[in-house]
Amino acid sequence: MLEKKSHGGAREASPHFEDLKTSQKIAKETGVSHATIERDAQYAQAVDALATEMPKEILTQVMKQNPKKDIILGALQPHISILSKA
Numbered sequence: 001m002l003e004k005k006s007h008g009g010a011r012e013a014s015p016h017f018e019d020l021k022t023s024q025k026i027a028k029e030t031g032v033s034h035a036t037i038e039r040d041a042q043y044a045q046a047v048d049a050l051a052t053e054m055p056k057e058i059l060t061q062v063m064k065q066n067p068k069k070d071i072i073l074g075a076l077q078p079h080i081s082i083l084s085k086a
Contacts, residue, residue, distance in 0.1 A: 021034070023037040023038050023041065024037075039068070039072075042072050043068045043071060043072055045075070046071050046072045046074070046075030046076075047059070047063065047071065047075075049075045050062065050071070050074065050075050062074075
């Protein structure tokens with residue numbers, strides 16, 4: 001009969017951990033869901049895209065005045081609607 005192994009130790013040592021997507025690895029390391037990591041990555045990409053098209057001061061206002069989901073959608077759609085809130 002096989003013995004049950006104790007939990008703990010370096011996660012990198014687990015073969016299962018090596019097969020995970022990057023978002024899943026980061027989620028395990030930080031204690032949040034992989035969906036949170038993926039949404040945050042989408043938000044970061046959206047902010048980067050918007051940063052190439054508007055001054056930093058306006059982008060800062062847009063980020064303060066809009067939910068993350070609107071920032072992501074705004075980066076995917078024409079920027080007129082999100083800029084009108086700034």
